[in-house]
Amino acid sequence: MLTERQLNILRLLIQTYTSTGVPVGSKTLMNEGIKASSATIRNDLGLLEELGLIEKTHSSSGRIPSVEGYRFYVDNLLQPLTVSSRDLSLIKGSFGQEFSAIDDIIKRSAEILSDLTSYTAFSLGPDVKDRRLTGFRMVPLNSQQIMAIIVTDKGNVESQVFNIPEDVSNEDLEKMIQLINDTLVGEPLLTVYQKLRTEIPLLLQQYFHTPAGVMNLFNEILGHAFEERVYVGGQMNLLDFDVMTDLSQFKSVYSLMDNPDQLTELISPADSDIDIRIGHEINNDLLENMSLITASYDVAGHGKGTIALLGPTNMSYSKVLGLVDAFRQELSQELTEYYRLLDYDGQEDLEGETRSD
Structure with missing residues (x-):
């Protein structure tokens, strides 16, 4: 068990080193307020080194904290400073x-x-689990790309550019927008996620000639709504x-x-x-x-x-x-x-x- 002086030496050594980046010796600790002789402080430093709380960078240097020393300091000695x-x-x-x-x-x-x-x-x-999908739009950028805009009731707005699969037509995109607004807008995101894996694939089979490409685009667009x-x-x-x-x-x-x-x-x-x-x-x-x-x-x-x-x-x-x-x-x-x-x-x-x- 460390004495009060040894605890003060360890605390002051760590505070001095984190402030200056310079290894700390006994004279520095004396000048910083440790009430003991240089020899006594060196003995305490030797004990702290044996315990693995501090270490030397080379044989004649002062000491620096070890990872174990920082852990001990954080757990036992750390006092947060009041913010200025x-x-x-x-x-x-x-x-x-x-x-x-x-x-x-x-x-x-x-x-x-x-x-x-x-x-x-x-x-x-x-x-994100409590968010609700409140708005969805697609903005055509050119013949190969669209921008999808997703809005939730928590004030989050997600917009991203997506490439249009070759087998997805403009008519398909219009159907997608209608389908999302009719079946998903207004629902919690968890419900949206569940419907993407249950109801939506069945609906795509009914309304689209090439449902695979549309489904991939669905997943790409709405998958971003669930990202943290x-x-x-x-x-x-x-x-x-x-x-x-x-x-x-x-x-x-x-x-x-x-x-x-x-x-x-x-x-x-x-x-x-x-x-x-x-x-x-x-x-x-x-x-x-x-x-x-x-x-x-x-x-x-x-x-x-x-x-x-x-x-x-x-x-x-x-x-x-x-x-x-x-x-x-x-x-x-x-x-x-x-x-x-x-x-x-x-x-x-x-x-x-x-x-x-």
């Missing part, structure tokens, strides 16, 4: 603009968090991490950022509201010299979302943890207010329709 009024103002000011869709807020949140920390940030919106899109901010900040050993590692990690399934799995939150995984705990060999902080946020009546930060193991945990906590609360308020306005506008539209009837 300047940073709070930056967070609030960054959200102070007009947004036309929920996804715009989610995307912006990743950019803001990355700018605040200089790390790579991720943002995932509330669960992870937005990434500050991908190029990866280059600033000293832990990147070579260009091939950077390319591999950068490719990971473009894989939505892997990203969703990577930042899936633990049971706690805020979780810190260090090195091998991330369960990805590419990230074994990094740390990942994930935090969940609640949007009243609309589920939970996730934000995350990927940085080097020597990140300033106390500062970053305080920022992440403040940020998730601000994002929660921003999304809750946006949903409230959506619900209010929808209620006004409904009342207007009732009066007109």
